[in-house]
Amino acid sequence: MPPFRLAHQGKTCSDSPRSHARLRAVALVFLLSAALSSCSGIQSALDPAGPEAEDVATLFYVMLVGGAAIWVGVVGTLFYATRVRREPHSERTAGWVILLCGAVGPVFILGALLTYAVWLLPNMRPWTAPGEEGGLRQIEVTGEQFWWRVRYLDASGGVLLETANEIIMPVGERVLFSLNAPDVIHSFWIPSLGGKMDVIPGRINRIALEASKAGVYRGVCAEFCGASHALMAFTVEVLEAEAFDAWLQQRLAADGSSGADGLGLFLRHGCGACHTIAGTQADGKIGPNLTALGARGSIAAGTLPNTQDNIARFIRSPGEIKPGVHMPSFAMLPEGDVETIAAYLKGLE
Amino acid sequence: MKRLLPAEVETLWTLFTAPVVWAGHFVICYVAVAIYCEKALVWDVDFDHVRLALGLFTLLALAMIVLSAYLAWRQWGFGSGEPPHSGPTDRDRRRFQGFATLLLSGLSFVAVFYTAIPLIFIAGCHL
Incomplete structure (x- = not known):
């Protein structure tokens, strides 16, 4: 590797093995932390919260170990061939190595991993028969x-x-x-x-x-x-x-008829043609149901945090937030109307 | 035994026998299970019967591949010569084809076996 020069010091990196090692360690920690951050969180198959997901995670780890074993075998062989023994083996030995490591070994390893994965499959996707x-x-x-x-x-x-x-x-x-x-x-x-x-x-x-x-x-x-x-x-x-039963009862009783100003504007500007709000005249089926919108964690299908400002932004220009969305822009509405509608929607619970 | 086996014929088709059995087994297994699962409510057939039938069909396919491998082995001269059989002679051409057919038979045997593994564990349709 050609040494690269640090201009301000007039030294090359290869002059200092310790700084090289430190650089490598920092890079390794950075890469590892980036990789490990995907092992937990609200959207990780490796942080299971259900029996099927646990099986998926187990399958991943088994395949990872299997893959790592194959990798170690391949790299070990490469190391042996290039570092340990540089002289060629006899053709007969080479033939046996090809047969065992190139055909028989992979057939058994892949067969074992395939069998394990197929054995796990019914648990990962429990079958519910029609009628059951x-x-x-x-x-x-x-x-x-x-x-x-x-x-x-x-x-x-x-x-x-x-x-x-x-x-x-x-x-x-x-x-x-x-x-x-x-x-x-x-x-x-x-x-x-x-x-x-x-x-x-x-x-x-x-x-x-x-x-x-x-x-x-x-x-x-x-x-x-x-x-x-x-x-x-x-x-x-x-x-x-x-808590689920309470949520269900609360949602069944949700009524958007309070907040007369916002509801009035919502209906007057035609929002009810596409959206439903329980307890009001808005009963459109084309777009998302907005009953109890204020209680949701996000808007625009997980795109933005659920705040009044973001609701107003989405009403004004949905296409800028979600390209290709079917909802047209309502940028022509008076600013005050959009704010009032957004406040009304945010207040729905 | 030898009288039961077909005579050695020099044609490229023997090379394809095992892969064709593999392809046929693959297609029939998948199509049979797909049709069964679509008609499961209409037909009064237990899934275990389908598994058993396909299991027997798998054994038949494996037997055909073993036969193809034996014929290839014969064509190879029962391993009397070492590969690569690269000489410009009729004998080497036959030996090469026999050896290639034998390797393809081995691959097809494993592939048919892999295709059949789900029959052991999958006990029903997922509708």
Whole structure:
């Protein structure tokens, strides 16, 4: 490696092995910390909060160890060939090495890893037979461009309540998600709770997930679906059973009819043609349901923190925040009207 | 035994036998399970029967590949000569083809076995 010169000192780095070593150590710590930061958090398959996700994480670690063993074997052989013994072996020995290390060994190692992965598969994706899902709580999730329509269903399959970009679920209870899409293919993925499942137009895919730890997690769209694919996330909040029941009752009773000024402007400017707010005349189905919007952790499908300013920003120019969004810009509205509507929406709980 | 085996014919098709069995096994396994899972509610057939049938089909495919490997071994002269058989002679061309067919048979055998591993563990359709 050619030494690079430090201009102000007139020295080369190779003059100082200690500074070289320090530089390497800093780089290593930096790289390791960057890698390790992905091992925890609200959106990490390596920080599981459910039985399926635990199996996914276990599979990852087993494959990692398997891959590391293969890597050590390959690099060890390379080291042996270039550093330990530089003279050639006999052709007969080389033939045996190729047969054992190039064919028989990989067949058994890959066979073992494949068998383990397939053996784990039924646990990672528990099967719910048609007709057996009666006892499970059902949530219908529709992947739209670029947000998630979430409908809680009652025992008979009717819609109990609708929300968007948020899933609240009870801890320790398996929930069956029915996934569909009206436009393009999406993929529903809550890394902390389990594997992903494609959301395909014209088809209902189902995935049953269970959360074993209360907390807040993040779900994402895992299949490229358009310009704002990366801005199509949702919040998953796992509550204790009592807290979940309380949330459900509170959401069923949510009423957006207070805040007359904001509601009046909301309706007058036609927002109700696309959005629903329970307890009001706004009953549009095209866009996300905005009932209790103020209680959500984020707006625009996990894109911005839920503040009054951000709601106003989104109303004025949604396309700047989410390219390709279907909602038109409302920049032509008087500034005061936008602020009043944003304050009203932020106040909805 | 030898009378039961086909005579040694010099054609390139013997080279493809094992990979074709592998391809056929792969397609039939996937298509059979896909159709069964789509019709599971209509047909009154247990999934275990499908697994068993495909398991027997796997054994048949493996047996065909073993046969192909034996014929290749014969064409190779039962390992009497060392590869690479690169001489410009009829004998070397036959030996080379036999050796290549034998290697392809080995690959196909492993591939068919890998394809069949899910039959052991997957016990139902995921609808």
